[in-house]
Amino acid sequence: MHPLKGKHDPRSRVFADLTQDEYTQVQRYMERQKDLDISTKQNTLPSENFLFMIDLSVPNKAAVLAYLDGKGPKPERQATVVVFFGKRGYIKEYLVGPLPQPTYHRDVTQERYQMDLPISKRLVTVGEYNLLFSFMLKEVFNKIGVIVEESFGEKCCDGFEQMPRGVRSGDRTTWMSFFRSMDGMYVHPVGFEVQFNHQSLNMSQWSVERVFYNGHYFDSVDHLVTAYNEGKVPKIVYKPTPDYASLKPRSKPLQVGPLQFNLEGSRYSVDNNHVLYLDWSFAFGLSSASGMRVFDVRFKGERIVYELSVQEAMSVYGSVTPGMIVTKFLDASIGIGRFAHELTRGVDCPYQATYVDTYRYIDVDQPIRFRNSICIFEHNMGQPLRRHFADFYHHSYGGMVNSALVVRTITAIGNYDYMWDFIFYQSGSVEAKVHATGYISSSYLVNGSLRHGHQVAENVLGNIHTHFINFKVDLDIVGVKNVFQTKDMEFVNVSLPWMPEHYAMVPHLVENQLNTEQEAALRYDTKTPRYLHIASPKTNRWGHQRSYRLQVVSFTGEHLPESQPEEKSMSWARYKVAITKHKDLERTSSSLYSQNDMWSPAVDFSKYIADNESIENEDLVAWITTGFLHIPHAEDIPNTVTVGNGGGVVLRPHNYFDEDPSINSADGVSIIPG
Amino acid sequence: MHPLKGKHDPRSRVFADLTQDEYTQVQRYMERQKDLDISTKQNTLPSENFLFMIDLSVPNKAAVLAYLDGKGPKPERQATVVVFFGKRGYIKEYLVGPLPQPTYHRDVTQERYQMDLPISKRLVTVGEYNLLFSFMLKEVFNKIGVIVEESFGEKCCDGFEQMPRGVRSGDRTTWMSFFRSMDGMYVHPVGFEVQFNHQSLNMSQWSVERVFYNGHYFDSVDHLVTAYNEGKVPKIVYKPTPDYASLKPRSKPLQVGPLQFNLEGSRYSVDNNHVLYLDWSFAFGLSSASGMRVFDVRFKGERIVYELSVQEAMSVYGSVTPGMIVTKFLDASIGIGRFAHELTRGVDCPYQATYVDTYRYIDVDQPIRFRNSICIFEHNMGQPLRRHFADFYHHSYGGMVNSALVVRTITAIGNYDYMWDFIFYQSGSVEAKVHATGYISSSYLVNGSLRHGHQVAENVLGNIHTHFINFKVDLDIVGVKNVFQTKDMEFVNVSLPWMPEHYAMVPHLVENQLNTEQEAALRYDTKTPRYLHIASPKTNRWGHQRSYRLQVVSFTGEHLPESQPEEKSMSWARYKVAITKHKDLERTSSSLYSQNDMWSPAVDFSKYIADNESIENEDLVAWITTGFLHIPHAEDIPNTVTVGNGGGVVLRPHNYFDEDPSINSADGVSIIPG
């Protein structure tokens, strides 16, 4: 008695990430374009032309909807190809198609970004890192052997970059902080940081701009060495450091904890990128840049969500040390999905989960398989989804356990690991959740450090920082023509009908419809209505507009003031919720090119709402910001725990149905005394 | 290899609820006090003296701590006995001891409430309900047979009371709303409400005050009948109603969902009221009035929480119908713990949970056993507690699944079922969580109804209401002398040390200590610091004050304006967090007697902070308010689901330890490529 309802829909492949073969075909096609003069070697120099990334280009929504709904042809399958033209000084994005045998490429850079992308906006590639590390060895470490030995010890040094790389467009001056080469290097700073100028595409013009040692600044490595030798800078005296950041268990496994099993097999089915789970169906994928996403989420065959996707994970740090004082990480500009590595069975996801491989092509010379990098499982939450025990008048019990489907990736971007969950409940809710774990970013303790955090180990400051996460939520409630509604309560003084001389404050329902993008851009620093809805003009059986409510769970800190020139690159974080009119050219709230030019970002989300379009009976997209303020503390060593360190949004039916759909679940239980 | 650490401590019995025998002994003792003239029959008349409740009286904290810490004798075991003296016009609370063979009783009413408790503050007993129902039958239903038949049908009628019972002290005029006698009657209103005046202890003086039928008011049942017969009131025409509130499954069980098992046995141990779980130990209990609580919560033997307890569950409703227009429920005045009924295995808690029986004595004639009314289980949350995947420089993986211990009761108070969870994590966090499920309270749809909610069924309005929940959190961080600290971030414009002409806004840590009760009463309607800590003056290894952070998760609506005379009975709800100096006489934020005299409540929490005592290096208690605004919608039929409908508080170590204690767990996993 298999409960699968519905069938896998091969049309969902329209959202499928590229296959290994497709990546290869696109790579070959690009290599064949001799006029483009593109290298696909991983070690390509910055001064050459490099095929940086190949990723699925999801077709335009109208074409996809027509196809999915049987009203249009299958849209052509296309890839986005990102090329860093070092020889020509710019970045280009191409649409390449049709897959699997491409015959054309089209430059879509201007169309997508309304600007040219100078080469200075590019990500740092493996090719550039290799140069940077050899430069660093030659220009820094080869000159400070004595200091390394006396101050940092034998485990010196792994570098960790701080970003942005400067203070204005075009800058590529990176502060590199150095850490002991141990497990969890991120919490083993040695007190040494170097600023490299690697702006030129030609390494011969690179330079060491500044050096920071034990709280003191030097204009060059030589100045540091001289000051050190002359005793003009207080010395860091190396002593061996305990291995406090190691994750090796300190005790042997004892009795195992509780484990979950699907005794009668799993109740969901995964076919390629399509999932069926009880009344749910959806497609899933993983963008190398922005991360996990699902499309065409349906309940009982009716589409509720067109797209739910991770957009960005941003952090702003506070410090007195030079790298971190300006650190503002935009992970989607490094690549979130690209760091979705193998999940560990029984820890990252349950043993019996379904593990899915993904393939990616980013900063490599061939497509790479990431084994078991997405997991899908049904989880018994250990609590009722609903229940009632009656002992007034009637004696009965009815209830149902909360078993829900979870789709998860965990992306380890340097120090941090973000766990991304999309959860599908039998009551018709979908939850998007993120939790942070992994290592905090830390700095060497110097004068003034404690204004920016707490000491968490010997000479180590855990620096205060924010976590802001952005999700794109493209709900389509009974079609694409929707409105944005708010609901809240208000006390009104009313006279009691049976004793009119007596007044009482009585809660009233206050409903509003917000009709323009700017009205519907709900800032974090203002009071917003408690209920936010994407609603259809169509009504349910009781005459109420069918809607889904967006319930945001968030513990964010302060957003960077808009006065700061970097703020434009993260302007989505101003808003707890912002609603825009859907546009195929407004796909993401961030971009691959934002981190390395925060001052003139390729995507400035605030522009999406600057034109203040009508959002009345339009295809609406909600951009949800969540996150938390992180003031690190001793218990962040070795790793931040997930408990309490997260946020998310629950998409909840609100008069969408005529009753709770879970009443139809076969999991319901009722007990009536005999 | 059993992982239990530590031993059960029989001293934890100091917190144990009374045994069946102890209740009986106290009952017998009270019956023997002839001068008190107390009846223990369940059907005792309001005009007589009735032994309403027997409950554990937890000894004063200083005595308990001395005993627990081996520095004092075992405190005498005592019961609180509540007697409704109908013959004398007052309520008394007695301390009766020593158990199990009482020899004394002491009137503690004045000491506990600083007021006499007039009999009008009493709860409505089974004895009074029986009279009320017979009065209702005689004075109402026997007179409206035709209306019942034509308007309400054969399933008429079960009554559901609205509260408060009037508008000023001494009032006992209860609006009773009538519902079809079907499963989930609460969402089957018939459009008929009657206000009874049962203020007198003598039923012969009771009266029907007002009648409400289909939106119209009448001064008496006779007036309604006349108007009805003369066609002067629009008639409700009965038609059979679908059984939409039934919880009977509509489909047969199919394939079972995932189930959790303790393959090697459970990793916790329950001995009487004492629990051991890995590094945790604690005592638990259930107050008939306020509900679930734990005491003496220790991690690795060190006490962190002296008491964590449910205090109150309050709701304020909006309606145009007469009962609900003023409805403000204070569940602890009806009894929260008293409604902790049997939990259903596999739905309310996992199959393999430990189920504990409880015994209670409230509005009965003998102690009652409630089978399986608390459950305790370890749950695999299906996600890592922490993890890191390293592929920069180092290639390794370390992580640990999040298995935690849950202690749960579910209290079904009339329509609503609240699920109360206390969760103990291996990272040293404790979470208190509440979710609501069960039936919404509803009203018959009349003119103006839609200003107060949404229609959820034929002629049925789901009324807007608030859920406010109060927890008492008595943390003792390294002893009882603690301070209340706040931490937050602030952007400060600083000049970059290596380019002083360039300024940037940099996050700074802002720490404050709030030293008086009024400073530390953090109102819901004001901006409060993001981190709230109960801290010790003692420091951890890194020199920071050891503390636990209170992370409140809340979606509350508006609190009743303080201008309203009923607000005093729920003044705790003004504050997201309020900190008081611990007092044995300030045990609870609400009382058994608040509901029936909201205008002069036996406990007004705001008085605890009115004296504005110093909270610097004192024994501190945090009173936490959470909850959510509930705008009912079609999906609340038949039951509200738990997903998204909850709130709580996480107590998190923040520099309490020197590192994350979960690093010592035997559940840790590490993978290092060979």
Ligand SMILES: [Ca+2]
């Ligand atoms: Ca726009």
Ligand SMILES: [Ca+2]
């Ligand atoms: Ca939409």
Ligand SMILES: [Ca+2]
């Ligand atoms: Ca006080």
Ligand SMILES: [Ca+2]
């Ligand atoms: Ca305390």
Ligand SMILES: [Cu+2]
């Ligand atoms: Cu963090």
Ligand SMILES: [Cu+2]
């Ligand atoms: Cu509710």
